[in-house]
Amino acid sequence: MKRQALLYEGKAKKVYETDQTDLVWITYKDEATAFNGEKYAQLQGKGELTNQLSSFFFHHLAEHGIPNHWVEMLSPTEQLVRRVTIIPLEVVVRNRVAGSLARRLGISEGTELPHPVVEFYYKSDELGDPLLTEDHIAVMSLATPQQVVEMREMALEVNRALRRLFQANQLQLVDMKLEFGVKEGRLLLADEISPDTCRLWDMNTGKKLDKDRFRQDLGDVLEAYREVFKRVGGES
Numbered sequence: 001m002k003r004q005a006l007l008y009e010g011k012a013k014k015v016y017e018t019d020q021t022d023l024v025w026i027t028y029k030d031e032a033t034a035f036n037g038e039k040y041a042q043l044q045g046k047g048e049l050t051n052q053l054s055s056f057f058f059h060h061l062a063e064h065g066i067p068n069h070w071v072e073m074l075s076p077t078e079q080l081v082r083r084v085t086i087i088p089l090e091v092v093v094r095n096r097v098a099g100s101l102a103r104r105l106g107i108s109e110g111t112e113l114p115h116p117v118v119e120f121y122y123k124s125d126e127l128g129d130p131l132l133t134e135d136h137i138a139v140m141s142l143a144t145p146q147q148v149v150e151m152r153e154m155a156l157e158v159n160r161a162l163r164r165l166f167q168a169n170q171l172q173l174v175d176m177k178l179e180f181g182v183k184e185g186r187l188l189l190a191d192e193i194s195p196d197t198c199r200l201w202d203m204n205t206g207k208k209l210d211k212d213r214f215r216q217d218l219g220d221v222l223e224a225y226r227e228v229f230k231r232v233g234g235e236s
Helices: 046-063 100-105 134-139 145-167 221-232
Strands: 003-009 013-018 023-028 031-034 039-042 070-075 078-082 089-096 112-122 171-183 186-190 198-202
Touching: 003 023, 023 046, 031 046, 046 070, 046 078, 046 145, 046 221, 089 145, 112 134, 112 145, 134 145, 145 171, 145 186, 171 221
Parallel strands: none
Antiparallel strands: 003 013, 013 023, 023 078, 031 039, 070 078, 089 112, 089 171, 171 186, 171 198
């Protein structure tokens, strides 16, 4: 397997072609960003942590029957994934109130929701990733109605599987952002799963162990990520 031309560079990773057309090579970067790139920092070792965490969670989900793009880790900062056509939507699953939901609804952060809430956002930095209804998605032809149904169902399956894993290790999955891609007509979970994309709080103390430590200048960002990895069994 050989890494070839750079296909795309995002805030957290680079995506390269390989000598196999159906596979791409991901390199995670030591960069932290927030607020659509307005806040930025270099955090040495972050790429290694997010690669290892994301690989661990994708492998865990595959073992629980949830199809995804992950194939294998190639190095501490690199992984091999199936090449998919990304659907330009972020699918957010919320178990507790936090972040923009608290601001939009005026409900106190940390309030437990009676059932998981699924939201769709348009992937557009220029527009600030706006919240969309299913009618908006249809009007903009971002996904088919069947894909929307499947993304919702898969997102809730991912939520159930990860909540069980986190609760067993004294962590609350407050919310998470998921992305999906299509390969040969099949919907696959894609992108990344890590404390960059999940809000995780200590079940007993409420301590935040996710990207909010960077967003809110709480410090110890990488220490929090390492704590998550240690608790779920990815690191001794």
